Amino acid sequence: MNASSRLPTVDRSLANDDVIQVSGLSKSYRVYDKPEGIAASISGLFRRKHRTVHALQNIDLSVKRGEFVALLGPNGAGKTTCLKLLSGIITPTSGEARVLGHVPWDRENAYRRRFSLVMGQRNQLWWDLPASESFKLHREIYRIDAGHFDRIRDELVDLLGVRSLLLQPVRDLSLGERMKLELVASLLHEPEVLFLDEPTLGLDVVAQHAVHGFLQHYQSARRVTVMLTTHYMKDVAALCQRVVVVMHGSILYDGSLAAFIDRYSTHKLVTLEMSNAPNPALLARWGSDVEVRGPEILVRVDRTQVASVLPELLEIPSIVDITVEDVPLEEIVASLFRSNDSGNSRTHDGAPA
Amino acid sequence: MTAMQTKSPHSSDGSDYSLRDHFRIWRTMLTISLEERLVYRGDFALGTLLRFLPIVTQVFLWTAVFSAAGRSDIAGYSKNDIVAYYLLAMATRAFSSMPGLAGSIARGIRDGSIKKYLVQPVDYIGFLFAMRVAHKLVYFAVALGPFVLVLFLFRSYFPAIPDVGTIIAFAASLFMAFLIGFFLEATLGMLGFWFLEVASLLFVYMLANYLLSGHMFPLDMLDGIATGLLGISLGDVVKMLPFEYTAYFPAAIWLGKISGPAMYQGLLIEAMWVIVMAAACRLAYDRGSRHWSAVGG
Numbered sequence: 001m002n003a004s005s006r007l008p009t010v011d012r013s014l015a016n017d018d019v020i021q022v023s024g025l026s027k028s029y030r031v032y033d034k035p036e037g038i039a040a041s042i043s044g045l046f047r048r049k050h051r052t053v054h055a056l057q058n059i060d061l062s063v064k065r066g067e068f069v070a071l072l073g074p075n076g077a078g079k080t081t082c083l084k085l086l087s088g089i090i091t092p093t094s095g096e097a098r099v100l101g102h103v104p105w106d107r108e109n110a111y112r113r114r115f116s117l118v119m120g121q122r123n124q125l126w127w128d129l130p131a132s133e134s135f136k137l138h139r140e141i142y143r144i145d146a147g148h149f150d151r152i153r154d155e156l157v158d159l160l161g162v163r164s165l166l167l168q169p170v171r172d173l174s175l176g177e178r179m180k181l182e183l184v185a186s187l188l189h190e191p192e193v194l195f196l197d198e199p200t201l202g203l204d205v206v207a208q209h210a211v212h213g214f215l216q217h218y219q220s221a222r223r224v225t226v227m228l229t230t231h232y233m234k235d236v237a238a239l240c241q242r243v244v245v246v247m248h249g250s251i252l253y254d255g256s257l258a259a260f261i262d263r264y265s266t267h268k269l270v271t272l273e274m275s276n277a278p279n280p281a282l283l284a285r286w287g288s289d290v291e292v293r294g295p296e297i298l299v300r301v302d303r304t305q306v307a308s309v310l311p312e313l314l315e316i317p318s319i320v321d322i323t324v325e326d327v328p329l330e331e332i333v334a335s336l337f338r339s340n341d342s343g344n345s346r347t348h349d350g351a352p353a
Numbered sequence: 354m355t356a357m358q359t360k361s362p363h364s365s366d367g368s369d370y371s372l373r374d375h376f377r378i379w380r381t382m383l384t385i386s387l388e389e390r391l392v393y394r395g396d397f398a399l400g401t402l403l404r405f406l407p408i409v410t411q412v413f414l415w416t417a418v419f420s421a422a423g424r425s426d427i428a429g430y431s432k433n434d435i436v437a438y439y440l441l442a443m444a445t446r447a448f449s450s451m452p453g454l455a456g457s458i459a460r461g462i463r464d465g466s467i468k469k470y471l472v473q474p475v476d477y478i479g480f481l482f483a484m485r486v487a488h489k490l491v492y493f494a495v496a497l498g499p500f501v502l503v504l505f506l507f508r509s510y511f512p513a514i515p516d517v518g519t520i521i522a523f524a525a526s527l528f529m530a531f532l533i534g535f536f537l538e539a540t541l542g543m544l545g546f547w548f549l550e551v552a553s554l555l556f557v558y559m560l561a562n563y564l565l566s567g568h569m570f571p572l573d574m575l576d577g578i579a580t581g582l583l584g585i586s587l588g589d590v591v592k593m594l595p596f597e598y599t600a601y602f603p604a605a606i607w608l609g610k611i612s613g614p615a616m617y618q619g620l621l622i623e624a625m626w627v628i629v630m631a632a633a634c635r636l637a638y639d640r641g642s643r644h645w646s647a648v649g650g
Contacts, residue, residue, distance in 0.1 A: 029646050089471050091643055105643075109474040117472045124469045126385065128392040133385050140381040141475050143374055169392075 019193060019225045020063035020086065025095035026249075027056040027081050055081040057249040058095070065192075066223040070236045070257075073246035074337050079229040082246065083195045086227070087117040099193055113142055115193040116186035123178065124185055125170045131181040132166045135188060142189035149188065156184045160214050176207030183214065194219075196228040200235055212238040233329035245333075247340050265332045267300040272313060273321035295320075300327070378475065379483050386487035401495045404447075405503060411439045428574040433510040434608065438571050440507055441604035446568065447496065448527050449534035449599035451485060455558075458542025459551040462645065471642060478539065478638055485535055512608060519606060522616055526603040529623045534599050536630035543634065546641025565591055567601025573610060592619070595626040 032048040056078045063069055071079040084090045086097060088104035088111070097104055102111035125134045139149045157163045160180040165173060170181070179199065186194070199215070200208045216239055219226055230236060236243060236257065243260045245253040253260060274295050291298040301309050306324065313322060390397065419425070419432045430438065458481070461467035470477040504511075515523075541558055545551050563569055576588035591597050602619055605611040611619060 084468075087472050089468050090646060107471065112472060112474040115472075117468075119468065124473075126389060128389050129385065133388060137378075137381050137385055140374075140378045141473055 017064070018062040019065045019067075020061065020097070020099050020227070022059055022061040022086075022097045023095060025056060025059040025061075025082075025085060025097055026054070026093045027078075027085060027090065028093045029053045029055060054249050056085070056092075059249075059251060061244065061251070061254070063225055063227065065225055066219075067242055068219055068226045068240045069228070069242045069244055070240035071227060071229040071244050071246055072236065072333060073229075073252075077246045078249040079246050080197055081249075083117065083197050083227065083229060087115065087195050088112070089117075113189060114191055115195065116189070116191040117195045117197070118182055118186045118199055119197045123170065123182060125178065125181060127171050128169055130167045131170055131185070134170075134185055135166075138185055138188045144189060152188055152190065153184065156187055159217065160184060160210065176203050176210075179203060179207065179211065180214075183211070187218070190222070192224055194224050194226045196226065196230075198230055199228065200230065200232055208232070208234065215239055233333060237329055245336065247337065252336075252340060261326060261329070261332060264336050265327050266303060267327055268303055268306050269325045269327050270299045270301050270306075270309075270313065271323045271325070272297045272299070272316070272319055274316075275318045275320050375479070379479065382480060382483035383487050383490075386484045387491060390487060390491040397491065398495055401492060402499060404443075404496070405499055408439055408443055408503070412436055415439075428571070428577075430571060430574075435571070436507060436510040437512070437608060438604055440504065440510075441607050442567055442600045444500065445527060445530055445600050445603045446566075447492070447500075448489070449530040449566075451534050451538040454481070454485065454535070454538040455542035455551060455555055458539060459545030459549070462542075462545040462641075463549050467642075478634060481539055482535065489531070515607060515609060519609070519612070522620060523603055523606045526598070526606055526620060526623060529620075529627050530599050530603055532627045533595050533623070533630055536627070536634045537595060537599075540630060540634040540637050543637035543641050546637070546645045562596050562599065565594055565596035566599045567597055567604065571605070571610075572597050572601040573605070593622065595630065598623040598626060 029052070030050050031053050032044070032050050035044075059078075059082065071082060073079050081090070085092055086099055086104050088107045091105040100111065100114050102108055104111065125131050126137075135153060138144070139146070144152070154163075157166065160183065162177065162180045162184065165177050165181065170178060173181070183199070196215075200211055203211065212235065215226070218224070219239075226239075228235065228240065240257060243253065243255065243257050244251060245260075253263075274297060276295075290300075299313075310322075310324070313319070415432060415435045419427070419435075425431055427435075458467075467477070470480060514520075537558075541551060541555060544554060548554070565572075572591055573588060575591055576586050578587040579585075598619075602611070602623065606616060606619075
């Protein structure tokens with residue numbers, strides 16, 4: 001596979017333009033509500049109550065080449081539906097999408113050779129065989145020239161440090177090891193667009209870190225376009241410049257991670273280290289949610305107040321150290337989901353994610 | 354092979370995949386699935402050998418039937434004919450039966466693991482076909498010894514070896530029996546795109562297949578049974594269904610029960626069923642994978 005065959009002339013015009021273009025994309029499912037109980041199960045054989053679930057509603061989105069975008073949202077918000085549509089697994093109810101100039105759900109081979117979808121723990125690797133065998137099959141499916149294939153595989157395998165695992169049956173590997181090999185498998189054909197659905201789900205901190213480091217390096221070196229769904233804010237903070245928050249099938253926020261924090265984080269977290277047992281009541285006047293953790297006191301201070309509050313805090317006699325941090329991303333997102341949920345009655349929009 | 358080269362409407366753009374590319378992909382799939390098959394050699398060997406048990410019970414059963422009837426001939430079959438028939442029907446079913454095919458397709462649809470074939474530039478039906486050929490190759494490698502032994506032990510039950518023309522027709526009917534079995538079961542599995550669970554559907558199919566394929570008794574025994582419609586016998590109806598081509602028909606060719614124009618007509622109907630089932634399988638996959646909502650993550 002050489003570069004010219006992978007980048008047909010049609011797409012050159014897109015080289016610096018939008019790789020992913022989505023307009024008015026909607027996906028609805030018809031599901032049937034099954035009430036509890038055996039009597040209801042029997043009556044359900046004859047008459048079923050169907051209801052329409054709007055997994056995605058009128059989504060507009062464009063992503064430029066080389067962007068690393070995180071799709072955030074609670075379970076059933078429509079994140080995975082979005083990736084399934086863009087990778088052509090399902091067809092939309094209405095709306096349009098182009099990825100690399102192709103309509104994804106046409107499932108053209110010309111498109112399928114240029115992207116990859118990594119779905120959490122779903123293995124594309126053959127369970128009973130060593131990963132190297134699965135890689136060989138990928139070489140044929142994607143028609144990768146043998147010499148080129150060896151080079152790419154070696155590079156990926158070394159970056160992820162999994163060379164010694166290549167000859168072991170996949171079923172004998174740990175989850176983290178499998179995930180790394182899944183990543184290798186999905187990158188062998190050098191996709192230009194990469195969809196990652198919960199790539200670090202269930203991984204321990206060390207494996208998460210390795211996957212982050214790898215994705216960061218790979219993405220910046222190759223300028224691939226990446227869309228990732230995740231529940232781990234560490235993924236987002238480590239990797240993504242751009243955040244798209246999806247709630248109830250609609251986009252709630254689309255912009256930079258920094259601006260996201262700026263907009264939705266109303267407080268700073270001030271930690272005071274004390275030399276003797278602190279009295280939290282003393283600090284209540286400076287902020288809400290005072291929390292005592294051993295010799296430390298955590299105070300949430302309104303962002304606009306930080307500058308005026310800090311000098312006062314420093315005058316407390318028994319203070320040893322003081323740090324000021326942003327509220328963790330998890331908390332910002334969780335409170336955003338909560339506030340949006342309470343203001344929205346359509347809480348049953350959960351798609352079969 | 355025909356299955357591999359039937360191009361799906363979605364790969365019309367993939368014309369840059371030459372026949373040679375398809376063959377290379379197919380060959381790699383074949384080697385890999387061969388390797389995978391061989392991982393569970395114990396289970397495989399045992400499963401293969403256990404298949405020979407039913408024939409022993411059939412021999413006992415028919416010996417009892419013949420001695421109770423006190424005749425040397427039932428519906429044109431001697432005791433030797435019947436034993437030879439069962440052995441040949443069993444050999445044919447080794448080609449046409451597809452253990453686990455429909456179930457595994459439906460499972461892939463239900464748990465979502467079929468997704469990987471939708472996102473890779475690969476034809477799912479061609480992939481299944483390569484897998485199944487591998488499965489059969491390993492099966493025959495293991496079963497060949499026992500098969501030869503059984504046929505040798507029962508050699509006195511068989512008529513003289515037929516002429517070359519009959520052997521060729523027999524081989525062709527066996528090959529098509531494999532194709533019909535494959536596409537029929539694959540199509541049933543694809544119905545999982547609509548129903549998700551196909552176990553009971555499969556059960557009905559297995560039952561129909563057991564009765565109508567000749568697995569249970571030689572189907573020409575049905576020839577004399579009238580349906581009450583314009584002199585059409587039950588045998589005539591069964592001839593038009595795909596089932597008899599997966600067991601009865603090849604066995605009947607070898608035993609000389611069917612020959613001449615009737616044999617050519619049978620081969621033609623069998624070939625027609627191959628085409629019909631291949632088309633049905635393709636249609637079910639194309640429509641189904643569009644209908645499906647990709648449940649399960």
